[in-house]
Amino acid sequence: MNPIVLPQIWFVCGSQHLYGPGPLRQVARHAKEIVAAFSHERRLPLKTVFQAVVTTPEEVTRLCAKADADPACAGLIFWMHTFSPAKMWIRGLTSLRKPFLHLHTQFHRDLPWESIDMDYMNLHQSAHGDREAGHLHTRLRRERKVVVGHWSDPEAMERVGTWMRAARAWHDWQGARFVRFGDNMRQVAVTEGDKVSAEIHLGFSVDGHGIGDLVARVEEFDLSGKAVTALCDEYEGSYRVAAELRKNGTRHQSLREAARIELGLRAFLEDGGFKGFTDTFEDLGGLRQLPGIAVQRLMADGYGFGAEGDWKTAALLRAMKVMGEGNKGGTSFMEDYTYHLEPGRNLVLGAHMLEVCPTIAAAKPSVEVHPLGIGKREDPVRLVFDARPGAARNASLVDLGNRFRLLVAEVTTIKPPKLPHLPVARALWKCQPDFKTACAVWIYAGGAHHTAYSQAVSRETLEDFSVIANLEIVRIGPETRLEEFRQTLRVNEVFYHLNQGFHG
16 A cells, blocks of 8 residues: 555744734634634645744744754645734745645634724734735745635635645655656657656656566565465455456466566555556566556555656656545546547547556446457456546646646546447546647647546646646636637747746
């Protein structure tokens, strides 16, 4: 297992000494009350911890340094209960590396019309205290999320929770390790990329291992041993296993080999502390099958994966697994595989050779074994199912040489017709705003054919993540217009050239 850890979010309230110790104590009580309410808010996936009411430059600077040094802190929420002069925040915010959200709220929802006086007005100054803070955040060119509304407002809390999911994924990327077994598929461009730039800008590393290292780990498990038998029993208890693969079935040995590959691959990842991996059918060494059910089940446990050496998709999939943890729906490696071009009913059939995650399945998957025309190995075992219908997103992380771009496309997954001769997991979807526009803009934007597909991660979460990670994001949805989209790409080229230069 590769559990998704639950870091904390720090709650920091800004004020000043102008009002005396009594109001400051009241500010602290109010801030703690908000934090206590957050602990019961189901929309917030992370624990919020009250840290301090800061009133001086020294306090702000110490707190920001403390946040950066604490590995349990995934980000901060700032709120100015009163007026907090922004110059005292300069040193702290200049050095702060953790993401932050600016919550523009006030403690009381309603004004006490009959009793309001200047003491009340001085204490409840978020209306202009947060504007002072926002001015400095903008002056410092600090990217952040601003959420406006009373702290009990469900819509506001939904947006805070969305940002927490993005902050959790960014926190998970920092220091994360991904392993590539072999290289990428030969002559393929989009699965290449600058791994040094990724570690500098995105925080994760990608390490290569020969396929022989994995084979050695797989071969430590006896094909007739108890561990393999126990895992085969788990398959039979969890899925609809084809008769030929069951105990005493004619192809039961194929299931045992698939189980042995899963045991070895899982042990390799756990021993190395990896959060995701890639493989390629062009480099299988001593593996007797291309990993199928092993990859699918590891994704279901939260590991990132990319086929044919696609480390960017493996990292993105892991991030989206973290973002979607606890939400309804699933997240999977995916590929736009083939089209249905019937006039008025254009559809995309998404699939891959084997590796689609069962968290997106509409019903209990079946375990089957079938020939695979590439890889030159024994027929691999895989889970076969249809994806559940509903709204979903396809996301792609691509390296453009001078920056990484995140594409996010809105799709609507539908129930497919019977596919009796297609023994792979698959999803069938309609594009937004329409097939021709969506495909054209994806190609203009340089999007990959591999994606991370999710019904558990919202578009807003991906947008928040792009802000935290300083990723260029381009969105394809109901509002997309081709010429406007192309103009946005042109403007982005100029912006990123001026902002950070070309490093291709």
